[in-house]
Amino acid sequence: MDGVRVGKRIIGADSPVTVGWENFGRVEGGTVKRFIFTWFQPAVLVALVLFWMYAPESIAKTSTAIGIGIGFKALLYVLEWVSPRYKSWRLTWKELVVDLFYVAIAYTLIRAVGKHFGSDVWAEHILAAFNWEKFAWFTDMPLLLQAFLITLFADICYYWMHRGMHNWYPLWLTHSVHHYITQLNINKGSIGSPIEIFLIGLGIGGFFDFLPHAALLAGSLGMAISIYQHANIRFNTPRWWGYVFNTTEHHSVHHSQDFEGSRSNYCNTYIFLDRIFGTCVDGEAEVLGMEGGRRMSIWEQMHYPFTEAWKTSKAFVQRRLHPGASGSTVPAE
Amino acid sequence: MSSVCHCGSTLRVNLPLIDTIWRVRGSLPLDTAAPASEIFARLESLFEVAGTSYEIENDALTFRKKDPLSQDKMSIYKSGTLNVCHQGEGRSLAWDMQSPALMFxxxxxxxxxxxxxxxxxxxxxxxxxxxxxxxxxxxxxxxxPRLFRAELRRRIAGEVNGDMGAPAHS
Known part of the structure; x- marks a missing residue:
């Protein structure tokens, strides 16, 4: 495979990656369907921003945000069925059960652990030490600007944590499990080693609870943009949207079997961060996964970071003890 | 050669009610006079997929799967046997399969x-x-089980040829 040069890198040399917006698949169907799947993402973003900006305090609360999130996911399931991006990613009963198992673990066990050891606890202690008067410049800004800055700060943190996961072996061990998925759908963001799900949950969650309305608007902004990244939905994504925001097309390149492709598009929300830091690839991919698309069972997903760490450590020690002996090394990716 | 349909009876430990949780049994009348080898040839593409090994012996096809791909039409099953059974005047294809996914x-x-x-x-x-x-x-x-039965019926009738619909993973 020849691949395509993007900046200094060759994308698609190991596995097929479609590079360039003009080469993407398009929504098939009538005028109404094409109109809906062109403007759906911007329309939802505008609707959610307006809702959270003007909703009275009595309904602008966390439970409303959770309800909207669950309802929106259900709607996206319908969109995956109406306009699938790839038939080879179609949802099966087994995929649904496995996906929901991880969603359930995140909502129950990992959330319970996070309450006692996660960022909520840190935030409580750190915020107690703040001098609030020094933050008046921030809280005096328009609500939408506050929300945007919160999401931007969160995404910069996410970008570097994610990029670190792809470049530092101990972090890669926990993140690699997520890269064994071979197809995308709305719940695939939950698939991965429970350790990684916990680490990602640490983030900066809880630090902005002192700005409840701005934090809810920020959460809504993030959801309206980044929720699509694992979706199997064919959109006619407007070019300007894909220039600014992360899309399902961008994220499929990140999950492709192509090594250089998988080291692209690290952001969660704002793809312009990847453009700034030189890791953006405007493309899409259908063939996903690791090791030629090998399927990893749930059991292996649970123990993989530990067993791989053990194998690598053992090999390292053996090389130190017997420097002359031949042995295979384990690459970071 | 096996001429008696023994699926669902004595092949494994018989737990008639409890094992219904993870075990799928069924049968499909065969309205073709084709020999068992021909029947299995029509089904072969179902088993020639990544992570699946199988063998055909006389009237029985036995398969085993390890970490089947997402789009494998039999991804919920781990092992099983399909038999061409002779019952009176007619024949049928009977199967008996284990599903850890159902158990999970x-x-x-x-x-x-x-x-x-x-x-x-x-x-x-x-x-x-x-x-x-x-x-x-x-x-x-x-x-x-209904989807599997429908898939078998289509393939035996010659309505499906080969393609499993999955991308070409190496």
Whole structure:
């Protein structure tokens, strides 16, 4: 495979990656369907921003945000069925059960652990030490600007944590499990080693609870943009949207079997961060996964970071003890 | 040569009610005079997929799967046997398969009931997921065997050739 040069890198040399917006698949169907799947993402973003900006305090609360999130996911399931991006990613009963198992673990066990050891606890202690008067410049800004800055700060943190996961072996061990998925759908963001799900949950969650309305608007902004990244939905994504925001097309390149492709598009929300830091690839991919698309069972997903760490450590020690002996090394990716 | 249909009886430990949880049995009347080898040839593409090994001996096809791909039409099954059976005047294709995926889904409601019992703060989501997985088990136990049966019928009738619909993973 020849691949395509993007900046200094060759994308698609190991596995097929479609590079360039003009080469993407398009929504098939009538005028109404094409109109809906062109403007759906911007329309939802505008609707959610307006809702959270003007909703009275009595309904602008966390439970409303959770309800909207669950309802929106259900709607996206319908969109995956109406306009699938790839038939080879179609949802099966087994995929649904496995996906929901991880969603359930995140909502129950990992959330319970996070309450006692996660960022909520840190935030409580750190915020107690703040001098609030020094933050008046921030809280005096328009609500939408506050929300945007919160999401931007969160995404910069996410970008570097994610990029670190792809470049530092101990972090890669926990993140690699997520890269064994071979197809995308709305719940695939939950698939991965429970350790990684916990680490990602640490983030900066809880630090902005002192700005409840701005934090809810920020959460809504993030959801309206980044929720699509694992979706199997064919959109006619407007070019300007894909220039600014992360899309399902961008994220499929990140999950492709192509090594250089998988080291692209690290952001969660704002793809312009990847453009700034030189890791953006405007493309899409259908063939996903690791090791030629090998399927990893749930059991292996649970123990993989530990067993791989053990194998690598053992090999390292053996090389130190017997420097002359031949042995295979384990690459970071 | 086996001329008696022995599926679902004495091949494995017989737990007629309990093993229905993870074991799928069924049969399909054959309205073709084609020999068993021809019947299995029409089904072969179902088994010539990544992670699957199989062997055909006389009237029986035995398969085993390890980590089947997502789009494998038999991804919920781990092992099993398909037999061409002779019953009186007619013949049928009978199968007996084990599904760890069904077993896993069956256990999940109990697991999340346990989580609800242990973790007071996760009680509500745990109960919600208990209900979801119980519902999904019933759906899967009814739907998946029907889909498999329909797939066999289409392939034996010659309506499907080869393609499993999955991308070309190496």
């Amino acid at each position: 889904c069956f256990c999940l409601p109990f697991f999340f009931l346990g989580v609800a019992w242990l973790l007071d703060e996760s009680r509500t989501p745990s109960f919600v997921f208990t209900g979801i997985f119980a519902f999904l088990y019933v759906v899967g136990r009814i739907l998946e």
